Amino acid sequence: MxxxxxxxxxxxxxxxxxxxxxxxxxxxxxxxxxxxxxxxxxxxxxxxxxxxxxxxxxxxxxxxxxxxxxxxxxxxxxxxxxxxxxxxxxxxxxxxxxxxxxxxxxxxxxxxxxxxxxxxxxxxxxxxxxxxxxxxxxxxxxxxxxxxxxxxxxxxxxxxxxxxxxxxxxxNTSPWSNDRTTDDAAPVVYTDFAALLAGGLPDPPKPTVLQREDGVAIFYDGKRNELYGDPEDGKTMLVLAAAAACGGKVLFLDYDNNGPEETALRLIMLGADRVVLADRNRFRHIEPADAEETLRVVADCAGWATLVIVDCIGELLPLFRASSDSADDYTRVMQMVSAPLERGGAAVILLDHQAKGQESRRYGAGGTMAKRRAVSGVSINLVRKQTFTPGRGGMAELWVNKDRPGGLRAHCPKGEGRRQFAGTFVLDPPDPETGVAAWRVTAARAELPAETIDPVVERHYEAVQRLSADNGGAVSARDVAIAANGLPPGTPPTDTQDKTARRAIARLEHEGRLTRVPGASPKRWEVAA
Known part of the structure; x- marks a missing residue:
């Protein structure tokens, strides 16, 4: 020794x-x-x-x-x-x-x-x-x-x-004992307000990542930002657009199985430079297998990355044997994963799912309230207005749920309670020749086309029409699920297929294209006259 x-x-x-x-x-x-x-x-x-x-x-x-x-x-x-x-x-x-x-x-x-x-x-x-x-x-x-x-x-x-x-x-016996002396303790250093006031106060921090058309950005550098919404509402598309426009160094921690091929295709469609994507010193994508690999990536990229995308929290926490409902677990994982990247100056954007309960949805992402409390930048709720469909584009509104520095709220209209409208993400259909799709974040509310087409809903509507023409009567949700998915007659649909059919029927009924047959059991619908 x-x-x-x-x-x-x-x-x-x-x-x-x-x-x-x-x-x-x-x-x-x-x-x-x-x-x-x-x-x-x-x-x-x-x-x-x-x-x-x-x-x-x-x-x-x-x-x-x-x-x-x-x-x-x-x-x-x-x-x-x-x-x-x-x-x-x-x-x-x-x-x-x-x-x-x-x-x-x-x-x-x-x-x-x-x-x-x-x-x-x-x-x-x-x-x-x-x-x-x-x-x-x-x-x-x-x-x-x-x-x-x-x-x-x-x-x-x-x-x-x-x-x-x-x-x-x-x-000694214990540093927490009552007889502990402090003669040799390090001096307490308080904030030097005299120097602060003499030098003048700088402006509050301003967001710099993902600019709107008016020049106001959405996310903050050097802070923990959150983007949450329902599944398949366009969260990943939005952050990839931010990555495509980023002039710095991007790390994409892909826990949601987006896949390297799909990620590359999306980035190119969003206008990312192929030379940048091929440069390991400017863009890095990885699908960490476990907590140990995650920590090695964090150690390697802290201080290098200027934008970090974590997709998504729901898949990250289990790697650390952590629960999304535990404040202690969430804090522990964020201290190891997000905090070092933030201290290195990166804008960290955490993707998460919207809470399921109707009352809980008003507060933010699902799980512990520590998620919202730990946001040092901005928490954005993405709300789909037009389904993001390959070849057709899509549209989603961005709502501020929390803005700790206040730099984004200052440029947003008065909101609904704590929520403020921050902008609309609009993705146009790709150009037929180049395959690149124009996109933008506007400061105005979403203006939907006269006819918003959801291909899933339309497929189920066509199934109802076929069944009605063949059988001359009303149809059940099970019948629609079988026909819309091309299953042989009598084959039971999966739970997912059944739920998708019921959601499509509910929307068609809301739009007035289907009507429910009174008193029918099980419930049945027919094409509206």
């Missing part, structure tokens, strides 16, 4: 000269610029195990880990026990990795398993879930590499471990 050395501390962040006009930089202590104007630290290669020269180091690490485990055991039921387990166990594993095997990783795992059982988390979630969480923390630690007790920079989880005095943990 005595022959090993501790790696040099990471280089501190330094100001970009342009940050003098940035409000967030002014509000931070001197030498601590905001994420947008900070020069990102170079990616650290995973170092080999190390240990300082003194022979008591391994024991001091054990004491620090025991202190963290004791603190976790004291966490109350209504606290963020899951997030604390992942973050503190990860750091404990990193400390153990730095002892070159003197502190066993299995011993660390048992410490945190006992602590989680003591605070009730293990008994509530079950042994299998608890073991999986601890194993995840271990993998994250092995991916990031070992740490020394005095190695306290902010890591890619977004947790500043400098707030915990590990040296005090190693030499």
């Amino acid at each position: 005595g022959g090993m050395t501790v790696p040099e501390a990471a280089q501190p962040l330094s100001h970009n000269p342009e940050s003098a006009n940035c409000q967030e930089c002014w509000l931070r202590p001197p030498g601590s610029p905001c994420a947008l104007h900070a020069k990102p630290r170079p990616l650290r290669a995973i170092p080999t195990p190390f240990a300082p020269a003194d022979d008591n180091y391994a024991r001091r690490v054990q004491l620090a880990i025991e202190g963290l485990a004791r603190k976790l055991a004291e966490r109350p039921v209504n606290s963020s026990r899951h997030t604390d387990l992942i973050n503190w166990a990860k750091h404990a594993f990193q400390l153990a990795l730095g002892t070159a095997g003197a502190v066993s990783l299995d011993w660390v795992a048992q410490q945190f398993k006992d602590a989680s059982n003591a605070n009730g988390y293990g008994h509530e979630e079950g042994e299998k879930k608890l073991d999986g969480d601890i194993e995840d923390a271990r993998k994250y630690a092995e991916n990031d590499g070992p740490r020394a007790l005095n190695d306290r920079p902010r890591d890619n989880t977004g947790i500043d471990y400098g707030k915990t005095d590990f040296e005090q943990l190693a030499t």
Whole structure:
């Protein structure tokens, strides 16, 4: 152990000269610029195990880990026990990795398993879930590499471990005890308002990604943005349009199985430059297989990417054994995936599905309310007005659900409650010769064509017409589903085919093209006269 050395501390962040006009930089202590104007630290290669020269180091690490485990055991039921387990166990594993095997990783795992059982988390979630969480923390630690007790920079989880005095943990009973002294604590640095006021306040942040025709953009650089809506309403088409128009470096994290071929065809149709798409230093598309690969991509692209598309949250969270309904789970995953990319200056756009319940739809995406709370940029609700159909184009309205900086709301008309209309995304049919489709984001509400054609609805209407002509009577939803999908007579349709047929019939009835037969059971419809 005595022959090993501790790696040099990471280089501190330094100001970009342009940050003098940035409000967030002014509000931070001197030498601590905001994420947008900070020069990102170079990616650290995973170092080999190390240990300082003194022979008591391994024991001091054990004491620090025991202190963290004791603190976790004291966490109350209504606290963020899951997030604390992942973050503190990860750091404990990193400390153990730095002892070159003197502190066993299995011993660390048992410490945190006992602590989680003591605070009730293990008994509530079950042994299998608890073991999986601890194993995840271990993998994250092995991916990031070992740490020394005095190695306290902010890591890619977004947790500043400098707030915990590990040296005090190693030499005293507990840093959280009442008799802890603060004589040697680092000084508290408050915001220098004198310098802020003397220099003048800059303008609030303004969105810069995906401009409307009037020059006002929708999404913010260096912040977490959200785009949510119902399935197949055009969310991916919209963000790919933003990518096609982006002059920076784009990362597309594709968890929704869009596919590389389909993605390339869409981008070319939207006017993306083929040279840019072929340049790995300007455009990157990947379908991460698991959480580990996701974290490697984040580490590789943080500080490089200027626009990051995550499609979609519903497929990302399960890779981290996380639930969309858990605030702790969502916060933990975002700290590891989104936060490092934001700190590198990227506009991160998270795609998500609209909540299903009628009351919940007014609040945003499905799942935990932490999704909306964690948005540091803008949350946009996409509402389809005309189905996006190959060869025909489509149309969708954009509504602001949350705009933390306020730079977009300032250019939107008065809204409906908290919602404000932000623009209409219009995609024209592709040019027959070039295959490129013109698109735009207007500041005006959607103006639908006199006749909006939905091919799915039309296919089911034609099926009703055929059945009526052949049988001379009313038809059931099951009959329509069989005919519209070309199934042999008597073949039962799938649940999806049945639901699609019922939605199409409901729309045709609403449009007055079908009428329901009174008293019929099961329900039957006929072509309106």
